Amino acid sequence: MCQSPLHDFLKRLPKCEHHIHLEGALSPALLFKLAKQNSITLPQGDPAFASPDALLSRYKDFTSLDDFLQYYYIGMSALIHSADFEALAWDYFQHASADGVHHAEVFFDPQAHVSRDVSYATVVTGFQAACERAEKELGITTILTACYLRHLPVADSLAMFHHPDVQESYQNGTVKGIGLDSSELNFPPNLFKELYGKASERGLRLTSHAGEEGPVEYIRDALDNLGIERIDHGIRLADDPELMKEVAERQIMLSVCPISNVVLRCVKSVKEVPIRKFLAAGVRFSINSDDPAYFGGYILDNYCAVHEAHDLSIKEWETVCRAGIEGSWCSDKRKGEMLSALRILLQVWEGK
Ligand SMILES: Nc1ncnc2[nH]cnc12
Numbered sequence: 648m649c650q651s652p653l654h655d656f657l658k659r660l661p662k663c664e665h666h667i668h669l670e671g672a673l674s675p676a677l678l679f680k681l682a683k684q685n686s687i688t689l690p691q692g693d694p695a696f697a698s699p700d701a702l703l704s705r706y707k708d709f710t711s712l713d714d715f716l717q718y719y720y721i722g723m724s725a726l727i728h729s730a731d732f733e734a735l736a737w738d739y740f741q742h743a744s745a746d747g748v749h750h751a752e753v754f755f756d757p758q759a760h761v762s763r764d765v766s767y768a769t770v771v772t773g774f775q776a777a778c779e780r781a782e783k784e785l786g787i788t789t790i791l792t793a794c795y796l797r798h799l800p801v802a803d804s805l806a807m808f809h810h811p812d813v814q815e816s817y818q819n820g821t822v823k824g825i826g827l828d829s830s831e832l833n834f835p836p837n838l839f840k841e842l843y844g845k846a847s848e849r850g851l852r853l854t855s856h857a858g859e860e861g862p863v864e865y866i867r868d869a870l871d872n873l874g875i876e877r878i879d880h881g882i883r884l885a886d887d888p889e890l891m892k893e894v895a896e897r898q899i900m901l902s903v904c905p906i907s908n909v910v911l912r913c914v915k916s917v918k919e920v921p922i923r924k925f926l927a928a929g930v931r932f933s934i935n936s937d938d939p940a941y942f943g944g945y946i947l948d949n950y951c952a953v954h955e956a957h958d959l960s961i962k963e964w965e966t967v968c969r970a971g972i973e974g975s976w977c978s979d980k981r982k983g984e985m986l987s988a989l990r991i992l993l994q995v996w997e998g999k
């Protein structure tokens with residue numbers, strides 16, 4: 648818990664999370680439990696896999712995005728049955744609820760499972776069950792977004808997109824958007840122009856990681872060639888004031904992940920995340936956890952870290968919270984409910 652007098656206020660803000668990879672919510676404890684249940688052998692040669700505690704310690708030492716990703720993909724090897732995916736997502740939703748999340752737009756990586764012979768239907772059935780439970784038991788509304796892996800050949804992403812089960816999930820609305828993730832450097836967004844064109848024709852929501860480890864030119868590329876309506880991370884946007892102005896004018900939201908940026912060494916500290924530049928330029932952004940089980944912080948930890956580093960006023964927190972609600976892909980009715988919750992919180996807080 649942070650020491651700020653605003654901790655309770657930050658916790659009670661009606662938060663929307665837009666950047667959380669469900670596979671990144673796999674704690675070492677759950678990973679080891681599922682690996683045992685499913686008779687999966689974890690890498691013997693790496694001392695990090697000696698125990699859940701050893702793995703947690705290794706997570707404190709990531710040197711780059713790719714260094715993290717090797718553990719992220721190994722971790723997934725423990726996920727086999729629908730019930731495993733459901734347990735994973737349910738674990739995340741419970742954390743999210745405790746942190747004051749009202750609406751969560753969650754990523755998953757279909758290619759990383761299908762390549763291990765775990766079917767798309769198995770993955771989606773499990774995640775969807777947890778989403779339904781989150782709405783019923785925790786009042787959290789959800790949207791599932793399928794991310795495509797940019798380190799794999801483009802043809803793989805197209806084959807996945809056209810798979811009948813994937814098309815069915817887009818048709819019936821179980822999965823509403825697509826994203827692009829994994830290793831960023833040397834995999835510019837324009838490689839995936841055809842994929843995004845097809846997704847746009849299908850009426851899907853479009854987002855992409857850009858400007859995390861990669862340069863600001865990848866953000867321009869993703870906007871121009873993929874037609875994205877949201878930018879995941881996007882911290883390099885501050886390197887190009889003209890583009891920053893355009894993103895602000897077009898009301899394109901960034902899903903910023905401050906603790907992730909520090910842990911993966913994209914910045915030296917949360918102070919270096921350009922929160923104040925974005926606020927000054929009118930760039931809309933939300934604050935998110937990315938891969939909470941790997942980076943040691945869920946969404947509220949990220950809010951607290953931003954507060955500690957940038958000392959936002961109540962008015963500025965209102966701006967951030969409102970941008971997150973308005974930039975969500977849920978219905979206007981749902982946005983209205985969250986905006987009322989924000990209004991009520993602000994009234995109560997002013998009266999204190
Ligand atoms: N931070 C991140 N960047 C790119 N791909 C990811 N997949 C999971 N987390 C990621």
Ligand SMILES: [Zn+2]
Nearest residue numbers: 666668828937
């Ligand atoms: Zn991410």
